[in-house]
Amino acid sequence: MTNSYYFINVIRFTLLVLVQVLVFNRLNFFGFINPMVYILFLYWYPIKENRPVFLGIGFLLGLAIDFFSDTMALHAASTVTIAYLRPTIMRFVFGVNYEFQSFKLSNTTRAQQITFLALLVVAHHIIFFSLEIFSLSNLLLILKKVLFTGSATLVLCLLFGSLFSVSRE
Known part of the structure; x- marks a missing residue:
């Protein structure tokens, strides 16, 4: 890969961490909705990259958010888990198509992209809030936070994705 490819990923990583820490961690809609848009990095990360490197980058992403948010590795555990589950989720959403060399996320339908991001x-959010609350007696609270925070995160990620997408014609 070229240096510009790595440069773009470093810029994405840095900007998403800064936006999350400086803007979205300070927002609390209705007192408990705190969108987590840094997940977009794991969504945008190239498909055919080295998986152990991707898991390491997912850990570093979560650790960076944890460092600034003082959340004791909750984000790191959540990001590593979705980085690990990403191939399974891709196989579920895109079928076996994503295993081919010519597969690109931009060549899929908008419904598939939204489904992939939503999953x-x-x-x-299920992992994050389950670890944060850490009590099954509060299952309804976990589900409420997953539903509302997940919805806000999905809407903001879709907005960011449409703002910063590059149209390829």
């Missing part, structure tokens, strides 16, 4: 967000 990443839901998996991340």
